[in-house]
Amino acid sequence: MTSNVYEHSVQLDVSKCTGCTNCLRRCPTEAIRISNGHAVINHTRCIDCGECIRICDNNAKKAVVEKLEAMERFRYKIALPAPSLYGQFDNLEDVDYVLDGLLKIGFDEVFEVAKAAELVSAYTRQYLKTEGVKLPIISSACPVVVRLIALRFPSLNDNVMHMLPPMEVAAALARQRAKENHPELADDEIGVCFISPCPAKASYVKNGFADYESKVDVVISMSDVYFSLISKMSRDDDVDSMTESGMVGIGWASSGGEATALFNDEYLAADGIENVINVLEQIENGNIPPVKFIELDACTAGCVGGVLTVQNPYIAKTRLQSLRRYIPVSRNFLTPQEQEYIPDLYLFDELPEYMPITQLSDNMAKSMRMMADIQRLRDTLPGIDCGACGAPTCRALAEDVVRGRATIGDCKILEK
Numbered sequence: 001m002t003s004n005v006y007e008h009s010v011q012l013d014v015s016k017c018t019g020c021t022n023c024l025r026r027c028p029t030e031a032i033r034i035s036n037g038h039a040v041i042n043h044t045r046c047i048d049c050g051e052c053i054r055i056c057d058n059n060a061k062k063a064v065v066e067k068l069e070a071m072e073r074f075r076y077k078i079a080l081p082a083p084s085l086y087g088q089f090d091n092l093e094d095v096d097y098v099l100d101g102l103l104k105i106g107f108d109e110v111f112e113v114a115k116a117a118e119l120v121s122a123y124t125r126q127y128l129k130t131e132g133v134k135l136p137i138i139s140s141a142c143p144v145v146v147r148l149i150a151l152r153f154p155s156l157n158d159n160v161m162h163m164l165p166p167m168e169v170a171a172a173l174a175r176q177r178a179k180e181n182h183p184e185l186a187d188d189e190i191g192v193c194f195i196s197p198c199p200a201k202a203s204y205v206k207n208g209f210a211d212y213e214s215k216v217d218v219v220i221s222m223s224d225v226y227f228s229l230i231s232k233m234s235r236d237d238d239v240d241s242m243t244e245s246g247m248v249g250i251g252w253a254s255s256g257g258e259a260t261a262l263f264n265d266e267y268l269a270a271d272g273i274e275n276v277i278n279v280l281e282q283i284e285n286g287n288i289p290p291v292k293f294i295e296l297d298a299c300t301a302g303c304v305g306g307v308l309t310v311q312n313p314y315i316a317k318t319r320l321q322s323l324r325r326y327i328p329v330s331r332n333f334l335t336p337q338e339q340e341y342i343p344d345l346y347l348f349d350e351l352p353e354y355m356p357i358t359q360l361s362d363n364m365a366k367s368m369r370m371m372a373d374i375q376r377l378r379d380t381l382p383g384i385d386c387g388a389c390g391a392p393t394c395r396a397l398a399e400d401v402v403r404g405r406a407t408i409g410d411c412k413i414l415e416k
């Protein structure tokens with residue numbers, strides 16, 4: 001996929017937008033401008049982080065995902081619950097209540113993403129031992145981070161781990177298992193539905209990684225499923241023991257969970273988009289301690305902080321800690337034979353194409369001239385970053401003018 005065909009899940013409802021500029025200031029990639037009284041998203045720059053959804057009081061920004069009904073077209077329906085789903089319920093003592101609830105709302109089978117996460121952790125331990133990998137290895141699990149690196153930190157592309165995220169591994173393993181158990185089903189009769197905490201995973205499913213196509217068919221929001229599940233889950237029910245994951249897999253829902261599952265203390269874990277950008281800048285400048293692995297989660301507190309969740313991320317995180325107390329460390333260990341090499345099913349070849357949002361021109365001399373023009377223009381602007389012109393900062397307006405997307409007359413202060 002190339003940048004100009006990237007399909008986004010974060011979208012604007014123009015009819016609700018008042019042009020208040022709140023999202024303009026919050027967007028970490030300066031992807032938003034205000035034009036004709038409403039926000040406009042530059043889709044080349046957007047990384048689907050969801051920050052603009054969080055900040056908008058008018059609900060003008062939304063995550064476009066599918067509804068549960070989208071699964072009706074499949075004869076055999078498989079649910080892939082993200083581990084963060086378990087943190088949404090008060091006093092949940094046993095994950096099996098959630099898995100049983102998913103069967104009651106119409107799924108034929110559940111494949112826990114937490115199970116796939118345990119396998120990904122086990123193979124990541126192998127990956128770290130691979131000769132020639134560039135250190136520090138940056139996790140590829142958060143699609144916002146992978147896209148951010150492609151847009152803003154191309155020099156770190158080689159550090160990104162070529163391991164597929166647990167959602168994708170779960171989809172492949174779930175399909176495999178369904179076909180083994182139900183040989184009568186044709187491939188297109190099996191539908192795999194990911195229950196997502198964030199819009200970025202929905203965008204990832206639409207676009208894949210470079211030439212890798214996702215094996216997930218439908219992405220629905222965790223908040224939609226939460227309300228369907230609540231009415232079906234009852235503590236009085238006797239539920240079968242179904243869970244196939246342990247502390248390691250469920251730990252992936254919160255920041256630091258993926259890194260601690262490596263059983264190695266040479267790691268760095270950061271969460272929240274501003275911290276993530278700061279850490280990436282520090283890596284680029286060679287200013288970080290000598291660690292082997294870096295886990296970066298765009299959402300505060302990790303996936304439990306995604307905009308499609310229901311509960312406060314810290315409450316969800318605490319609930320998961322209580323839930324993990326009484327379960328085994330992992331239910332998915334590799335045999336000595338399985339440890340010999342990492343199967344293809346877990347790996348992808350190519351990262352998303354480098355999309356240099358900061359590059360002004362393909363021609364070096366022209367780029368330098370444009371850079372000088374931006375600097376000159378910026379010095380003539382008031383430098384108060386008021387946002388009244390529709391750009392987030394005076395520097396961004398100067399760049400828009402030089403790129404031919406705005407005029408200096410857009411500055412309201414100069415106009416006065």
Ligand code: SF4
Nearest residue numbers: 017018020021023056
């Ligand atoms: S926060 Fe952004 S999308 Fe929401 S009303 Fe303000 S300008 Fe419009």
Ligand code: SF4
Nearest residue numbers: 027046047049050052
């Ligand atoms: S989703 Fe994130 S990157 Fe995209 S427009 Fe909103 S704040 Fe900016």
